[in-house]
Amino acid sequence: MQDNFTPDVIEQLIRYLDGELSPEETASTEKLLQEDAAIKERFDNLVAARNAIRAEGLRQKVKGLHQQFYPEVSAVNSAENETAKIIKPSFGNSAKIILRIAAVFIFVVAGYSVYEYSTTSNDSVYADNFIKYQLPVSRGEGQVQQSIDSLFSANNFNGVIEIFKSTTEKKQKDYFLAGLASLETGDSKSAIDNLKTVQQLNGNSTAKYFEQETDYYLALAYIKAGNINEAEKQLNIIKANKQHMFYQKANEISSTKLRILKMKN
Amino acid sequence: MEIVRNYTDTELVRALKNDRETDAAIKFIYKEYYGLLEYYVANNNGSKDDAADIIQEALVAFIDIVQQDKFRGDSSVKSFLYSITRNLWLSELRKRNSADNRNRIFQKGKDETEQGAVNQLIKNEYYKAIQDLFQRLGEKCKQLLLLVYYEDLSMKDILDKTTDYQNEQVLRNKKYKCMKQLEQMIEDNQDLKTQFKNALKHAG
Known part of the structure; x- marks a missing residue:
């Protein structure tokens, strides 16, 4: 573009912009700016140039400070985000872990329950809790009694049952051993009958024989026969007496398993 | 990060007018508002680099406004900076999406304060073109x-x-x-x- 201004006019405008003119020169320049739009426009260019240079200086300063401050701000923000990430997913992870543990627990419990349910039976509970009865050594008893004791001690349970049947005068001990022999041979019904008879005889007599043993083995006989309610009644009698010789054993019989047996029966 | 002095808006504006305090004041702005401004740009189709450019530009415009005594304090520094950043970024997006992408078009201010900032942004855009000539x-x-x-x-x-x-x-x-x-x-x-x-x- 054609420039009609002498370098001196532009220089005068620069000096005016920078406050380097004398008061007289300033007055004449201001008059010129008011009267001449073209000169005013050139002066506006100079003002814009000065402002742009200032803005450029400021931009460079901010850019320098940005390079200085941004890594710090970014590090703090990242740390905060990281914390947030740690906290939030941490909660999620904990929840996941808890859920996993719960799932495993449920799975194990469910599996165990299924296993228990499927493997628990009258015979299994009976077998788990049956303890072989050892006759105490006694002296001075009759021939029949010697015979039934010997057969019982020799694990000849069928022989015990036969002798028991052929015996006319039966005492608590005969019924008791016959009851245990019936249990050993798998005849839970006869076992129950014989052991109940022991209870009846003991109830009618001041002399109690095999009373506590009968409580326990009758409970086992009921379990074997699938009569869990009656078994529980016997067990509760034992559990109510801490001095009962089968107190410990009665408490070892799993109530869960008894409930399973009830459901099954 | 070293301890940064806290400023009220009035103290901040005063500090930005004082050469010896400008750096500390800018550092305070970075600490307090950079995250917010970056979040705005980054959540409006911008990258972190876009945010860095726009925030620096917003800061230059804000300091310029303050140093010319044009910041009247009708809104908080935070709101004002947010408004400038928003306007600059929307204008940048329009420029990117426009066939004629040589210039940014700024949104008219909602009130007098914002309009003053918008006019300053337009001037800064003009100054940026002059800065290219300056280079x-x-x-x-x-x-x-x-x-x-x-x-x-x-x-x-x-x-x-x-x-x-x-x-x-x-x-x-x-x-x-x-x-x-x-x-x-x-x-x-x-x-x-x-x-x-x-x-x-x-x-x-």
């Missing part, structure tokens, strides 16, 4: 003009800082020459002035 000057010219108009140093102070000039008159002549050269480039670029006037007219 075409020689290194000595650029350095001298920055010392004169940004650092606001006297001829004597500049003479003390550099060995390039024999005396004040030589220095002064160099300044005139550099300014004339830049002014002539602006004068020769009529499109620039027309766009600037149109932008101001459109925004007003």
Whole structure:
């Protein structure tokens, strides 16, 4: 573009912009700016140039400070985000872990329950809790009694049952051993009958024989026969007496398993 | 991160007008508001690099407004900075999406305060174009003009800082020459002035 201004006019405008003119020169320049739009426009260019240079200086300063401050701000923000990430997913992870543990627990419990349910039976509970009865050594008893004791001690349970049947005068001990022999041979019904008879005889007599043993083995006989309610009644009698010789054993019989047996029966 | 002094809005504005406190004030702005401004840009189709550019530009505009005593405090510094950043970023998005992407078009301000900021943004856009012309000057010219108009140093102070000039008159002549050269480039670029006037007219 054609420039009609002498370098001196532009220089005068620069000096005016920078406050380097004398008061007289300033007055004449201001008059010129008011009267001449073209000169005013050139002066506006100079003002814009000065402002742009200032803005450029400021931009460079901010850019320098940005390079200085941004890594710090970014590090703090990242740390905060990281914390947030740690906290939030941490909660999620904990929840996941808890859920996993719960799932495993449920799975194990469910599996165990299924296993228990499927493997628990009258015979299994009976077998788990049956303890072989050892006759105490006694002296001075009759021939029949010697015979039934010997057969019982020799694990000849069928022989015990036969002798028991052929015996006319039966005492608590005969019924008791016959009851245990019936249990050993798998005849839970006869076992129950014989052991109940022991209870009846003991109830009618001041002399109690095999009373506590009968409580326990009758409970086992009921379990074997699938009569869990009656078994529980016997067990509760034992559990109510801490001095009962089968107190410990009665408490070892799993109530869960008894409930399973009830459901099954 | 070292401890950054806390400022109220009034203290912050005062600090930005004081050369010796500007750095600390800018650092406070970074600490307090950078995350918020970055979040805005990053959540409106911008990247972190976009945010860095726009926030720096917003900061330059804000400091310019403050230093010209045009910040009246009708809104908080936080809101004002957010408003500038938002306007700059929306304008940048429009520019990117526009077929005529040479210039950014700023949104008209909702109130007088915002309108003042919008006008300043338009001027800054014009200044950015002049800065491109400024970059075409020689290194000595650029350095001298920055010392004169940004650092606001006297001829004597500049003479003390550099060995390039024999005396004040030589220095002064160099300044005139550099300014004339830049002014002539602006004068020769009529499109620039027309766009600037149109932008101001459109925004007003």
